[in-house]
Amino acid sequence: MEEMISAQNAEVVQSVEEGAISVQTSEIVESVDGAQGAVAKKRKRRNRQERLDNFWGWAFCAPLLFGTIAFVYIALIITVVLSFTSYNGSTPLFEYLFGGNMSAMNGDPFYWYKYVFTNENLFRWVYCGLFNAVFYMIGIPIGMVLSMFFAVCMTRDIKGANVYRIIYYLPSVASTIAIVYTFNRLFYSTDAGVINQLIGKTIKWLNPEAGLAWSPSAITSKWVVIIMSTWKGLGGTIILYIAGLSGINASHKEAASIDGANGWITFWRIVFPQLWPTIFYNIVTAVIGGMQIYMEPDLLFGGGNTGTYLQQTSGYVGLIVGYSHLGRMSADPLIGLSSVLGIFLAIIIMIMTLFQFYLDRKNNA
Amino acid sequence: MSEQEKNIAAEEAENNIVTEEISVENEIALSGSETTEAVAKKRASGAPNIFVDGICRFLSWFGFSTKYYKGSKHGGKIFMDILDYLVLTLVGLIMLYPFWWMICASFASDGISLSSTIFWFVNPTWDAGQEIFYNYTWFMEYVPNVTAGATFWRIVFNTLLYSVVPVVVGVLTSASAAFAFAKIEWKARDFVFFFLLAAIMVPGPTIMITQYCIYNALGWDSNGLAMWVPGLFGSIMTAFFIRQFLYGLPTSIVEAAKIDGAGYWRIFWGFIVPLAMPAIMAQGILSFFGCWNNYLGCFIMINNEEWYNLPVAIQKISNLFNGGAMNPAVTIAGSVMSVIPVLVLFAIFQKQIIGSLMLTGSKE
Known part of the structure; x- marks a missing residue:
């Protein structure tokens, strides 16, 4: 139990x-x-x-992405492909690329790459073009100093600074072609030129004598382009600097003045370091733009003709256009050659930009 | 203002007291002996002679401190202001001069009066009853000679087509991409952003000729599409600028709209576009200027003369005059016609444009 x-x-x-x-x-x-x-x-x-x-x-993002891929990246890939070929524009591009018609120039894919360095005549064009493009960059530091000076002038508390800002920005919105034809007459080479009349001399501003890119008369002519592009670009840089200056902490300046710093020291020790990012941005973009200079010299010295002045004044991009379908430097368009020159331009610009960032590494770190 | 003035008054009073004291001391010292040193001491500032004293005092009125006189702050401000105005006005006149000369020269009746145009209109035939806008009408009549028969107004239409359509659509597509980058958290965002950023580093001239070949294969070089279809997809730089502006807007707007049940499409059109309108307008007008003045693009891409834009037409007409003895002022008149719409637009929208440029500048 x-x-x-x-x-x-x-x-x-x-x-x-x-x-x-x-x-x-x-x-x-x-x-x-x-x-x-x-x-x-x-x-x-x-x-x-x-x-x-x-x-x-x-x-x-789709539209912008599509546009960028279609018109920049695909164009870049095709540029690289064409640089190995003998394309001369006689057959439509897609037929040439996908129709099995592609062929290397003289059986050597690197023909154009070698051609740039081996053809003496072309090589002279290349270094003259590079020299001209780099010489025009003298305008960059001049523009920097001037626009910094005027930006400081405009940020002092004076009445009507806005009006000056607008006046100085006007040249930037005007079309290059209108400005070129105006400067063409202002710096006319005979004694009918306005500047020649004002200074009472007959300087051949726009008609350099025969010679290479660094002959004295060619240098004189290049100054006209520098003056013109400085005049045109001043306003935009001034506005960037005004924005940078107004972003500077006022109490820093005040502290400096209490410590007995005068205006000059305050500018170099307080304002300039804080403004450096803006200045650096301006320099980098100006150098990138400066390497691509084409329109101003090309139009100023002969209105788009294959002038005798081309080698003395035209920038490197003039060569790319010269061998294109516009047929200025060769009867047949040499698209392969102009692609090679374009790729070299991209590499040169990239090296220059990286070099600037290398120089600036201390400030960025 | 009143406080400032008071300060200045107090400062001046202080200075006066100091100088008075010194002069009293000097008088006492003077009573002893009458040497040249004593005479020098008689001067309140202690300057060695009357010229230095005068110059130093003169400088002090304009704010320059010297050994003997402290610069007046108020005087210095006025002096620097006047100098500022003087420099800015003089250089401003230089900035404006080419525009003024352009307008004057466009009325010159022939080569001789063109070359004697410097500061003012020179036109000997005005009195003889010649039409004032002779060069302008001549330019309009000459356009068909270089554009395969297309009239001046057709060329203006082309230019407007190339600058209005891609800018209006392109700024909106850029703004939509900017919205995706600034206000939407999505997986591939950073990758896409750097993918686009890398595209900026490809220089235009490198791919320019290939782009022409592509447009040529598509037939876009002969019907004008090459000049406005690529612009419809927006520009990377514009997208970046608008993105900077959107970062300034509070994200809570988007969040609040999301909670209220609005989709991204509605948020974009209902909130982002109206709120970012200042940046969109300014960027749009800036790219309008760029497209209106786009000489190089049309020069390279367009094969059909009927589809030229105004800058290329001006260049072709100028080539026409280069060889002959015709009046080059006609080209100048054409230039004036291409510049005036841009200047008028800029005058209307200058506040937004400069404001937008300042915004991008301060964000660098």
Whole structure:
């Protein structure tokens, strides 16, 4: 009996225990299920939001991305491909690329790359063009100093500084072609030129005598381009500097003046270091733009003709245009050669930009 | 202002007291002996002779401190202001002079009067009853000679097509990309951003000729599409500038709109475009100027003379005059016509444009 009772008890206890356990476990399972459901729901919602974000991110970028890929990256790839070929523009581009017509110039894919360095005549053009482009960059430091000076003048608390800002910015919005034809007459080479009349001399501004890019008369002519582009670009830099100057913490200047620094020292020790990022940005963009100079000299010295002045005044880009379909330097367009010259330009610009960042590494670190 | 004046007055009073004290001391010293040194001491400042004293005092009025006189701050401010105005005005006249000369020269009746135009209109035939806008009408009549029969107004239409359509659409596509970069958190954002950033480093002249070949294969060089279709997809630089502006707007606007159930499409058109309108307008007008003045693009890309724009037409007409003895002032008249719309637009929107440029400048 006792055994039985105990056994029953044990069974009851067991069963009770089992039930309790089962109840407990089921509760636990349920509660776990509920928590999981909530997490899953949340995750689902977050997933939905993420998917929406991703979708709209791509969607809003799509036009710009498509344009960049189609007109910049694909064009760049095709440029590289064409630089190995003898393409001369006589067959449409896609037919040439995909129609199995592609062929290297004289059987050598690197023909044009070697040609630039081996053809003496072309090589002279190349270094004259580079010399001219670099010489025109003299305008960059001149413009920097002038625009810094005028920006400081305009940020003093005088009335009507806005009017000056507008006046100085006007040349930047005017079309280059209109300005070129105006400067063409202002710096006319005969005694009918306005500047020649004003200074009372007859200087051949725009008609350099025969010679290489660094002959004195060619240098005189290049100054006209420098004057013109400085005049045109001054306003934009001034506005950037005004923005930079107004962003400088006034309390720093005040502290410096309390410590007995005069205006000159305050400028060099307080203002200039804080303005350096703006200045550096300007220099980098100006050098990149300066290497690509084409329109100003080309139009100023002969209105887009293959003038005799081209070698003395034209920048490097003049060569790229010269061998293109416009047929200025060769009867047949040599697209392969102009692609090679373009790739060299990109490499030169990249090296120059990296070099500037290398020089500036202390300030960026 | 009043406080400043008070300060100045107090400063001057102090100076007076100091000088008076010194002069009293000097008088006492003077009573002893009458040497030249004593005479020099008699001068309040202690300057060795009357000329130095005078020059130093004169300089002090303009704010320059010397050994003997402290520069007047008020005088210095006025002096520097006058100098400032003088320099800015003189250089401002130089900045404006080519525009003034352009306008004067565009009315010159022949080569001789053109070359004697320096500061003012020179036109001997005005009195003889010649039409004042002779050069302008001549330019308009000459346009068909260089554009395969397309009239002046057709060329203006081309220029407007090349500058209005791609700018209006392109600024909006740029703004939408800017919105995605500034206000939406998506996975590939940084990658796409640097992918676009890298594209800026490709110099235009490098791919210019290949672009022409592509447009030529598509036939876009002969129907004008080459000049405005690529612009529809926006420009990376414009997108970056608008992105800078959007960073200045609070993200809570987007969040609040999202909670209220607005999708990104509605947020963009309902909130972002109206709020970023100043930046969009300024960037749009700046790129309008760029497209209106785009000589190189049209010169390289367009093969069909009917689809020339104004700058190329001006250049072709100028080539026409280069050889002959015709009046070069006609080219100048054409230049004036291409510049005036831009200057008028700039005058209207100068506040937004300069403000937008300042914004981009301060964010560098």
